[in-house]
Amino acid sequence: MMNTAYCSDKYQYTMGKSFYDCGMKDKTAIFNMFYRKAPENNNWAVVSGVDEVIEMVGNLGKMPEDFYEKFLPGPEYAEFRKYLSTMKFTGNIYAMREGEIVFPSQPVIIVEGPMIEAQVLETPILCIMNHQMAVATKASRVCRATNRPVSEFGSRRAHGPWAATYGAKAAIIAGCSNTSNILTGVMYDYGSTGTMAHSYVTSFGCSVEGEFHAFDSYIRSHQGEPLIMLIDTYDSLRCGILNAMRAFRANGIDDSYPSGYGIRLDSGDLAYLSCECRKILDENGFRNCRIFATNSLDEYLISDLERQGACIDSYGVGDAIATSKANPCFGNVYKLVQIDDQPVLKRSEDKAKLINPGFQITYRITRNDPEKGEIFKADVTCLRGDELSSKIENGETFTIYDENDRYKFKTFEAGDYTSKPLQHKVISNGERCVSCLLYTSDAAD
CATH class of the missing domain: 3.20.140.10 (nicotinate phosphoribosyltransferase)
Known part of the structure; x- marks a missing residue:
């Protein structure tokens, strides 16, 4: 290990x-x-x-x-x-x-x-x-493109087993509803999900009847579990959707099935195909049959499908999330800001590379709205124990200034805001002082 x-x-x-x-x-x-x-x-x-x-x-x-x-x-x-x-x-x-x-x-x-x-x-x-x-961050962008569930399906494209496992965990943290990665599911007790591959369908013979037998066999093996049939191996509309409905009927799967059932589209014009499939399913009494879409999706394609009115109930996203495909290199840095009681900083000709010295803390400032609930107003980073930190901790009136323009400022009156520190002690004197994964639902929301 x-x-x-x-x-x-x-x-x-x-x-x-x-x-x-x-x-x-x-x-x-x-x-x-x-x-x-x-x-x-x-x-x-x-x-x-x-x-x-x-x-x-x-x-x-x-x-x-x-x-x-x-x-x-x-x-x-x-x-x-x-x-x-x-x-x-x-x-x-x-x-x-x-x-x-x-x-x-x-x-x-x-x-x-x-x-x-x-x-x-x-x-x-x-x-x-x-x-x-x-x-x-990529997973959050993808999930914010739709109100429908997004599953993380990217392990096979991730940069190795370590990246696949922890990347799937990061995707769940950021809002994905589930992952196909079984190791992540076991390690973090998330549970894992999946459908079927084209190879499964073709292994029953490259024919319309073979496709039906593939669906029928799968349903028989997994009664009581979620059932998603991959219908685009040959032709989504001319045989795939028809064989899925035939297999559902043969096994008594209908809108009363408690574990959920559906079809998956993995190619073609997903907006058009999903709407056509929805019509066929509804006309045949499968109104609760969910339509699941995959195929190199990202936040831009999902947004486009949503604008087109696609009849898609949930999405599966692979490499766009698992590799943060458009921007795989994140830019965290690790900088010395204090030695003993002396703040230190690195100077630079590049203004963007100047750092803030000293032992810092960040507060998230919110206000409560009777209709909208807690509303984010500002984040304030200051030195621990300084005058500003003390005012925020005590709920007093304080003023913050834009770090680039001192003429831009905002005053928060006492009693008109709520604050919370964003950094929490997780290791104290070398010993872990939290017993479980720290988590907030901010990204998922």
Whole structure:
């Protein structure tokens, strides 16, 4: 089993040796993980991966000394290798909840701990979070394109088993109703779903009668379960839909069937075919038969189908979600913002690369509307324990200013807003302090 704490870059450890040699290993460092720009012109992203980061951090220091000798050879590293073989993370980690909507420059994860311990976590944290946040943000975009359920079907196109499994989890976090990935379903108790492949249909013989026998056999094997017939192997309208209805009738499947039944379209003009199938199904008494659509779908194609009035009840989306196809590289970075009690920052000619120094916290400010419920008004990132933070914590009147234009400001009066901190302590003194996956439904909503 791979120890993901060591899916790292060598320079994390060569820098660590320098910190060790010059007596900086016990200095307290604070690193912020955040992103500067969301993919595909989004102005927001979806948090996913925190639970895997917590698990990864717990595995630091679980490798024998000879493991380090393979990439830090030589007598000059001997003392440092011995230190690494017993080094565990002893600091604190704060993180946003899985599924939280996050905006640029807000700390998604804050690592506070001894310098070397905090430094070597950079690459594995970014590896986990960049992958899952890319998938989660894409999945959220896809799910927001429709009010109908979206299933994640992308494991076969994902960039390896690790990416498929955790990517499916990220998709569920972001709003997908279910996944076809059985390992994800078992690991996270989500349950998994699926229909059938064209190979299943053709294995009964490449004929109209063979298609019927494929459907009939499947229904007989899976009575009491959801039943979705793939009808486009030969011809969706001339035989597929007819054989599906014939098989349903032969097995007593009708609108009273409690587990749900339907058909799947995987090719052709999905808007036209779905509407024609809906007419045929309704005319034959199968009004509760659901129409499921797949075939290289993404948020743009789904939006187009919705505008055309397609009679589709749910969608299955594969590589667009599993690989975040249009923008597979997410841009989280991991930056030092404080050493001991001294804030630090990196200067840059590029304004976008300037960072906010110091130990920070982000508050989400909302107002309650009698008709619409809780309405988002602003996010405020400030230093922990400063005057602004204290006012927000105490519900006092405060004013915020645009970071790029000081003439743009907004005042929130006492009693007229509600606030909540977005970063929560998930590891305290090296020990996990949450027992289950942190989750908010913001992305799904």
